[in-house]
Amino acid sequence: MAKRVSIVLAACNGEKYISAQIASILQQLGENDELIVTLDPSTDQTESIVTGFHDPRIRLLQGPGRGVIGNVENGLATASGDYILLADQDDIWLPGKLSKVLTALEQDGVLLVLHDCRIVDENLNVLKPSYFSWHGTKKGFWNNVIRNSFIGCCMGFRRSLLERVLPFPSQLPMHDQWLGLVACASGKVSYLEEPLLDYRRHGDNQSSLHHAGLKQMIAWRVCVIRALKKRGLL
Template identity: 45%
Template sequence: MSSRLSISVVLATYKGAPWLNAQLDSIADQLWVGDELIISCDGGLSEDLEIAERFAKAHPDLRIRILSGPGLGVVRNFEFALSQARREIIVFCDQDDVWKPGKLDLYRHGFREENVMAMLHDASICDADLHVIEPSFYQSHGSKEGFWNNLLRNSMIGCCMAVRKEVVDASLPFGKIPMHDQFLGLQAYRMGKVVFSPKNCLDYRRHGNNASSLKSSSLQNQIQWRLQLIGALLRHSVPKQKAKSR
């Protein structure tokens, strides 16, 4: 294994213009030569595309790929963008957050351990203007490690997560799932080790129009979503050399 792991940052956008510039600026200085940034603008929205294209033009030294998403919602947009990622480590990125310095360095260091299939970090929950509401997502959410804990109550939010490409390869196409990040996190547990780092690497912006919600869903929806996840996990086998008991 190379001592210098390459990274694909996968950013899915949809009506992200109010926040996209700040997110892209927070990413730019963390990318190394050989890394790539994939920006999938869902539905071909011109304003998102214009921002992405201006950013790419202003950073000719970075490897940036701008794609037109399938226009089928956040899960399918991420599914499409992830299918285009080519690097060893794949980092999920939402359009409305802001990265703190050292986020990608955390992943570069942590994934040197070969059996680590996914890594997560803590985040500050912020309002639309990035004023801190809760200093720790882990504490606010009651985050717990473990496959069964995260099947029952998910703590693996994509904006704070990265996985090895093997996890994505073993998980596409998704089929019917409630959200991509929980599914990929559970797949990572099936394949090896998942690390929850205590480091806070993100301002997690909550502005009322987020694709994901921190509020509890109805019991009926929770049961339905977990049945979908279990069905997807049963449909997707994992490489035998990575499989492990929990």
């Protein structure tokens, strides 16, 4: 029996780009897969755009209105797939993304896959051809405690990871770093050097490429380490 895939897309006021993103995802899904759009309270036409696809694979959820992290958790809590991928409302999946991530996830012992992406502007002009190179992405648990390289929209993972990451700890600074570190502490993480996504940056993204101040970064990492210890992963 074929494995089922769940895509979790956290949205909020995403009318400008979400249609193109959903279209790029649906092209790659099988008939039994699902795209969960968890929509935080919005003041634009995002909801009507999503429902306008009239695709039975799309499941629209009411978001909790607690920001991106709470919205992602809301979607993950209802995901039924054997494999789960996260998606942002602004990006574009490149052809073959899903099949390449699934192939990597099917390797023995692989719990989570992280792939490269291209950083693009609002018109999809390439600003950086490789996020991995631009960011200086490093493998390993402690490298990613010190400087996070995990981006949610570039990750796919096995369902078994959900049992370890949910519910999210309170005061969690970043859901993608939490998912990545739990995976590092629990199993094998596979890195795909090929860019499989156009990571659109336009000034109004819900996520940021910029770092917080040093004091805040230290406080966040203390929070994450404590949460990992509480889950018995350190």
